[in-house]
Amino acid sequence: MSAGVKYRWPWMGVRKVAIAGLSICLAAGFLLSILSCALYGNWWPLLVVFTYALAPLPNAIFGRYVTSDPLADVSSSVADFGRFMTAVLVVSGFGLPVVLSHAGIITSMAMYMSIIGGVLVYGTIIVYSTLFREQQDF
Numbered sequence: 001m002s003a004g005v006k007y008r009w010p011w012m013g014v015r016k017v018a019i020a021g022l023s024i025c026l027a028a029g030f031l032l033s034i035l036s037c038a039l040y041g042n043w044w045p046l047l048v049v050f051t052y053a054l055a056p057l058p059n060a061i062f063g064r065y066v067t068s069d070p071l072a073d074v075s076s077s078v079a080d081f082g083r084f085m086t087a088v089l090v091v092s093g094f095g096l097p098v099v100l101s102h103a104g105i106i107t108s109m110a111m112y113m114s115i116i117g118g119v120l121v122y123g124t125i126i127v128y129s130t131l132f133r134e135q136q137d138f
Contacts (some may be wrong), residue, residue: 018131029055029120036097036113045114051093052121058085093118099123 033052036045062082094115101111 022128025120028123029117030123032113032117032120036110036117040107040110042110044100044105045097045110048093048096048114048118051089052095052118055086055089055093056125058082090122092123
């Protein structure tokens, strides 16, 4: 790096390390989910990967209905529905492997791998959104 480069944030190097770490965690989560399918010859746990992609969409779509005033006591039912749908998708991402294992469709090891992969993927999404949230000035 050149000495003349001025970063917008003094901790810009920390952001790069955080992005690298988060990308490794995300890749490991997807790898575990794919391996839970490939190692045991049953591709049903791949349905969990679709919930990873669909889970943030309701918040992204319905999130614009949230008021930007932090002192407003008004709750938007459309935004609440978006949060509810996100919660349904996240819970189904963890519950689907358990149900498939209980029904005997997948092995218990595939269930564990799929759930650990889900924890890594969802955890990465939560940490990313927490670390890189824009600060609001009042």
